Amino acid sequence: MSTRRTFIKQSALASTLVASGGISMSEIIAQPQIKKTVISTWHFGLIANEPAWEILSKNGSALDAVEAGVKITEADKKIQSVGYGGLPDRDGRVTLDACIMDEKGNCGSVVFLEHILHPVSVARAVMEKTPHVMLAGDGALQFALANGFKKQDLLTTETKEAWEKWCKEHQYSPMKIDRDNHDTIGMLALDASGNLSGACTTSGLAWKIHGRVGDSPIIGAGLFIDNEIGGATATGKGEAVMKMCGSFLIVELMRNGKTPTEACKIAVERIVKHQPDYKDFQVGFLALNKRGETGGYAITKGFQYAVHNGENVLIDAEHFVKD
Numbered sequence: 001m002s003t004r005r006t007f008i009k010q011s012a013l014a015s016t017l018v019a020s021g022g023i024s025m026s027e028i029i030a031q032p033q034i035k036k037t038v039i040s041t042w043h044f045g046l047i048a049n050e051p052a053w054e055i056l057s058k059n060g061s062a063l064d065a066v067e068a069g070v071k072i073t074e075a076d077k078k079i080q081s082v083g084y085g086g087l088p089d090r091d092g093r094v095t096l097d098a099c100i101m102d103e104k105g106n107c108g109s110v111v112f113l114e115h116i117l118h119p120v121s122v123a124r125a126v127m128e129k130t131p132h133v134m135l136a137g138d139g140a141l142q143f144a145l146a147n148g149f150k151k152q153d154l155l156t157t158e159t160k161e162a163w164e165k166w167c168k169e170h171q172y173s174p175m176k177i178d179r180d181n182h183d184t185i186g187m188l189a190l191d192a193s194g195n196l197s198g199a200c201t202t203s204g205l206a207w208k209i210h211g212r213v214g215d216s217p218i219i220g221a222g223l224f225i226d227n228e229i230g231g232a233t234a235t236g237k238g239e240a241v242m243k244m245c246g247s248f249l250i251v252e253l254m255r256n257g258k259t260p261t262e263a264c265k266i267a268v269e270r271i272v273k274h275q276p277d278y279k280d281f282q283v284g285f286l287a288l289n290k291r292g293e294t295g296g297y298a299i300t301k302g303f304q305y306a307v308h309n310g311e312n313v314l315i316d317a318e319h320f321v322k323d
């Protein structure tokens with residue numbers, strides 16, 4: 001955040017540069033300071049933002065920042081909706097979805113991946129080492145192992161017990177997707193060079209049918225970046241987000257002049273208009289524009305997001321359903 005002292009220092013520097021003929025005042029005015037920022041979903045975004053901010057504050061890349069940030073959530077076994085310790089599908093298997101996108105529009109994605117602690121890093125390897133965007137299931141696992149990732153069991157004692165309890169109570173019937181069983185981490189960052197990147201990673205819906213993939217690894221649904229405009233990411237019921245390409249829509253709305261919050265709100269209203277059961281589930285969107293402005297919006301109360309641009313704060317998102 002720009003303090004009065006840093007403003008005075010910058011003004012003095014600008015005057016010196018102008019006086020020495022190094023740069024014109026109009027050039028200075030035309031080059032506003034880039035507002036390094038990281039934004040991520042839910043309360044656990046606060047912890048994930050820290051390593052991301054560490055990288056941004058040292059003028060590292062937004063791409064490195066978002067990968068480092070979401071890896072914290074992937075490795076935290078207490079977070080039962082992402083990575084290690086994520087609740088399994090109805091067959092007791094933890095299957096992961098993740099994607100990453102950089103400022104050049106490069107992207108990588110893995111879907112239905114098992115046994116790998118950091119799916120976001122496999123997604124980055126898909127982006128950087130293959131001519132493809134998305135690898136799925138066993139092929140994604142083989143690719144990960146061939147690239148040095150280690151195979152490990154992602155089911156914990158706690159999630160195994162929760163699954164056994166669910167099996168007894170639900171007799172293998174697919175769960176209704178309610179408001180509480182999917183808390184993806186999506187993260188967007190703007191770095192000192194003015195570049196944007198994003199990442200999104202999840203273990204998906206608890207007790208899902210084996211093979212189910214959500215919005216999180218789908219470029220344009222769970223995540224989208226356009227370095228000229230901004231980025232967006234989503235959390236909540238993936239099926240609802242996939243039906244309307246939520247993140248792509250939000251970036252296009254920002255291209256047409258909407259603020260991040262306005263764009264997220266319009267995307268939520270699009271779900272409300274076309275999906276009559278919207279009160280039964282949650283979707284939350286986040287957006288970050290090229291100026292470092294942030295915003296979020298959700299269907300119902302309870303969606304929070306964390307923003308770090310020098311200070312790390314948790315924000316209660318505005319929401320459509322008021323009751």
Ligand code: GLY
Binds near residue numbers: 184204213
């Ligand atoms: N948004 C995460 C999922 O539906 O899998």
